[in-house]
Each structure stands twice: as C-alpha cells, then as structure tokens.
Amino acid sequence: MAHNVIAEAKRCLNCKKPLCRTGCPINTDIPGFISAFLRGDIDEAGRILFDNNPLSAVCALVCNHEKQCQGHCIKGIKSSPVEISTIEYFISERYLDNLRLTREPENGKKVAVIGSGPAGITISITLARLGYDVTVFESKADIGGVLRYGIPEFRLPKSLIDRYKTLMLRLGIKFRFNITIGKAFGVEELFRDGFKAISIGTGVSWPVTLNIKGETLGHVHYGIHFLAHPESYRAQMGNSMIIIGAGNVAMDVARTALRMGVKDVKITVRSDRFTASNEEKEYAEIEGAEFMFNKAPVEITDEGVWFKDTECDENHKVSRRSEKATHKRADGQMIRVSQKPSNMILTQTEGLEINSRGLAMINETGETTRAGVFASGDVVKGAKTVVEAVEQSKKVAMAMHEYIQSLS
Numbered sequence: 513m514a515h516n517v518i519a520e521a522k523r524c525l526n527c528k529k530p531l532c533r534t535g536c537p538i539n540t541d542i543p544g545f546i547s548a549f550l551r552g553d554i555d556e557a558g559r560i561l562f563d564n565n566p567l568s569a570v571c572a573l574v575c576n577h578e579k580q581c582q583g584h585c586i587k588g589i590k591s592s593p594v595e596i597s598t599i600e601y602f603i604s605e606r607y608l609d610n611l612r613l614t615r616e617p618e619n620g621k622k623v624a625v626i627g628s629g630p631a632g633i634t635i636s637i638t639l640a641r642l643g644y645d646v647t648v649f650e651s652k653a654d655i656g657g658v659l660r661y662g663i664p665e666f667r668l669p670k671s672l673i674d675r676y677k678t679l680m681l682r683l684g685i686k687f688r689f690n691i692t693i694g695k696a697f698g699v700e701e702l703f704r705d706g707f708k709a710i711s712i713g714t715g716v717s718w719p720v721t722l723n724i725k726g727e728t729l730g731h732v733h734y735g736i737h738f739l740a741h742p743e744s745y746r747a748q749m750g751n752s753m754i755i756i757g758a759g760n761v762a763m764d765v766a767r768t769a770l771r772m773g774v775k776d777v778k779i780t781v782r783s784d785r786f787t788a789s790n791e792e793k794e795y796a797e798i799e800g801a802e803f804m805f806n807k808a809p810v811e812i813t814d815e816g817v818w819f820k821d822t823e824c825d826e827n828h829k830v831s832r833r834s835e836k837a838t839h840k841r842a843d844g845q846m847i848r849v850s851q852k853p854s855n856m857i858l859t860q861t862e863g864l865e866i867n868s869r870g871l872a873m874i875n876e877t878g879e880t881t882r883a884g885v886f887a888s889g890d891v892v893k894g895a896k897t898v899v900e901a902v903e904q905s906k907k908v909a910m911a912m913h914e915y916i917q918s919l920s
C-alpha cells in the first residue's frame with residue numbers, strides 16, 4: 513500500500529461541513545467512516561460504506577477522486593488532500609469478507625434484474641436484502657459488466673468482482689448467464705413467469721463508429737471490444753498502434769496495448785484537449801503513450817490513418833480543418849470515441865420508449881414507459897461512471913420495492 517492508511521486517516525480534520533462529502537456523487541459519510549475507523553470500529557466503518565454504496569470497494573479504486581471527494585478536501589488548499597480513496601479501499605475490501613448483511617425475511621416475490629454491471633449488482637443486492645427472490649439475467653458468462661469486461665485488471669482486479677459474486681450468492685441471488693434478454697425471451701415472458709418487476713441495467717456496449725473509409729478493415733478494432741478480451745487480439749497486435757479518441761477508455765486501451773508489448777502507441781484527438789482525467793492521462797504517458805492533438809481522422813488504410821489538422825475555438829470545439837491530409841503509419845488502429853446501447857430489449861419491448869440517443873426513457877422514480885419495468889445506469893444516462901450508476905440504482909431499487917408493495 514502506497515500510504516500509511518492510519519496516518520492518512522489521522523490527517524482528516526473531521527470538518528463540521530465536510531466538503532469531501534459534497535464532492536462525492538453518492539454523498540458518502542467520509543468523516544463518519546474515518547472516525548469509526550480511528551476509534552477501532554472497522555466493521556462499523558465498513559458498514560457505513562457498504563450500506564451507502566455496495567460498490568464502495570470498487571469506487572475506491574476507480575472513481576475520479578481528484579475531481580470528487582479528494583478534490584474537495586479542505587487540506588488540499590494548502591497541502592495535499594487526505595487520500596480518502598486509500599482509506600476507503602482498506603476498509604471496504606476487508607469488510608467484503610467480514611460483512612454480516614442484515615436481510616428481511618423472504619417475501620416470495622420475484623424480481624428480474626437484466627444485466628449484472630454496477631446497476632444490476634446494486635439493484636439485486638438492495639432488493640435481496642429487502643427479502644425479494646432476485647434472478648439476474650446476464651448475456652456474458654460472468655457478472656460485472658464493464659467492471660469485468662472493460663476496466664483492465666491492473667486498475668481493478670477481477671478477484672474483487674468474484675468476491676461480489678460470492679456475496680450475492682450468499683444473499684440467495686440466482687444467476688442466469690449467457691442469456692440475452694430480448695433474444696431468447698423478453699419482458700413479456702418474465703412477467704408471464706411471475707416476476708413482479710423488472711430492472712434493465714444493460715449499459716452501453718456498442719461502439720460509436722467514425723463512419724469513415726477504411727473502418728471495416730482487418731486491423732481496425734473498437735477499443736471496448738479489445739478491452740473486453742485483450743488476449744484475442746494478441747497475435748495480430750503488431751508493433752505500432754494509433755488510438756482514435758482520448759477519453760479514459762482510450763487511456764485503458766493504450767496502457768493495455770503497451771503492457772502487451774506494442775512499442776509505439778499514439779493517442780490522437782480531434783480537438784486541442786483530452787477528455788480523460790489528468791491521472792489517467794499521466795499514467796498512459798508514463799507507460800509510454802504519445803499524444804497527438806488537433807488530428808481529425810478522415811480515412812483508414814492498410815498502412816495507417818490519414819488525418820487533417822484542426823484548429824479549435826475557445827470552447828475547444830473544432831472550428832477549422834486543413835485542406836491537405838497527412839498520413840501516420842501504424843500496424844493497427846483502435847477506435848474509441850463513444851458508446852451507445854446495443855439492446856434489442858429496448859427496441860423490442862412493447863410500450864418501452866427510447867429517446868433520440870437510443871437510451872431508455874424513465875420517469876423520476878426510474879420506471880420506464882412500460883409499467884413495472886425500471887431502468888438505471890448507462891442505459892439511461894449514456895456512458896457515465898460506476899458511482900453514478902450505483903447512486904441512481906439505489907433509488908430505482910427502492911422505487912421497485914414501493915411499486916411491488918403497491919401491487920398487493
């Protein structure tokens with residue numbers, strides 16, 4: 513561990529108006545859990561964290577702390593902020609194996625949770641603890657969504673996700689893997705079989721395409737596909753790679769490729785700045801990635817990419833592109849500009865409306881336009897963050913609970 517956790521916790525001023533808490537999207541009681549920890553009640557600290565955010569151990573590793581809790585810590589004004597994430601991880605990781613979750617008596621009511629990413633995990637744990645009979649339906653062979661099939665191992669160990677699965681099994685949650693709802697069967701069949709309410713947390717797993725010539729060539733790949741199964745790409749990686757797009761996912765692509773032995777990795781972006789966090793950008797840089805700004809891709813060839821140079825306005829929007837294009841050579845290309853929902857379930861469920869971005873439309877409680885069907889996470893908000901998916905899913909789980917109670 514990079515920091516002495518106890519010494520770091522002792523730096524917390526236990527502020528009356530904790531700005532760290534305001535900076536946290538899920539309003540974690542940071543002074544509360546640090547105080548419990550310092551008085552030796554680690555289990556209580558773990559309980560505070562888990563009850564507020566079941567994915568606290570994950571968020572401690574992957575949240576953008578520099579913008580959220582730590583970025584708001586008062587200590588950061590004159591010196592370095594308290595490393596809240598390090599303390600949170602120490603407590604939450606330990607608590608995962610020690611936790612004694614309270615659970616209401618089984619009520620025999622069935623709930624279907626579609627998708628097992630952060631949204632589905634949060635909803636299923638919350639409803640199982642309220643006594644529901646929860647079944648999770650998942651397209652892939654295991655739980656986690658992007659946590660397992662996206663964020664690289666060096667940032668988030670898969671073993672941590674395995675421990676969530678164990679915890680969920682202990683809560684009596686059932687899993688149906690390798691089944692895509694909307695293909696084998698849909699919402700109608702779930703209601704037919706007695707599920708009282710359904711949650712959709714199917715994320716945004718389709719890459720947004722560039723729609724330029726050459727995008728279908730054999731050495732061109734989408735970043736999110738690569739990150740889901742990097743080993744499948746190893747044999748054809750080559751020595752050089754151009755990455756188109758410069759958000760956090762592009763940084764993960766670059767670092768994974770560099771760690772797999774690609775020597776020359778260039779991350780290119782149309783505008784004059786990156787959307788990735790400073791931390792992720794710095795890691796990519798120190799691991800060897802090179803950055804190229806103001807490069808708009810216009811065509812991909814077998815040998816590389818043609819780019820036009822751009823100029824940007826004061827809002828960093830591209831205002832001008834050069835007439836002439838220049839060619840950058842590379843063995844392979846990875847495209848990562850954005851993601852959208854892939855889901856037939858959204859388009860094929862009767863009565864379920866989607867917006868112009870293809871995302872599920874919900875009311876203030878998280879219910880879709882189809883009664884009894886709720887949605888949360890990226891499938892509602894577009895590509896966001898783990899903590900945002902958890903925060904919203906907690907509320908949606910409670911709305912599902914109220915909905916089911918109102919039926920009887």
Ligand SMILES: Cc1cc2nc3c(=O)[nH]c(=O)nc-3n(C[C@H](O)[C@H](O)[C@H](O)COP(=O)(O)OP(=O)(O)OC[C@H]3O[C@@H](n4cnc5c(N)ncnc54)[C@H](O)[C@@H]3O)c2cc1C
Binds near residue numbers: 736
């Ligand atoms: C590479 C990458 C790195 C990221 N890094 C970070 C980070 O460091 N920090 C951070 O906060 N956020 C990060 N994010 C964003 C974050 O992971 C997402 O916001 C979050 O996972 C959204 O959770 P979700 O449950 O809505 O969707 P997902 O995690 O996408 O899970 C959706 C699940 O639904 C399943 N599914 C889809 N359709 C069906 C169907 N029809 N039937 C059954 N199952 C289905 C999928 O297989 C998947 O398991 C990253 C995203 C990516 C792609």
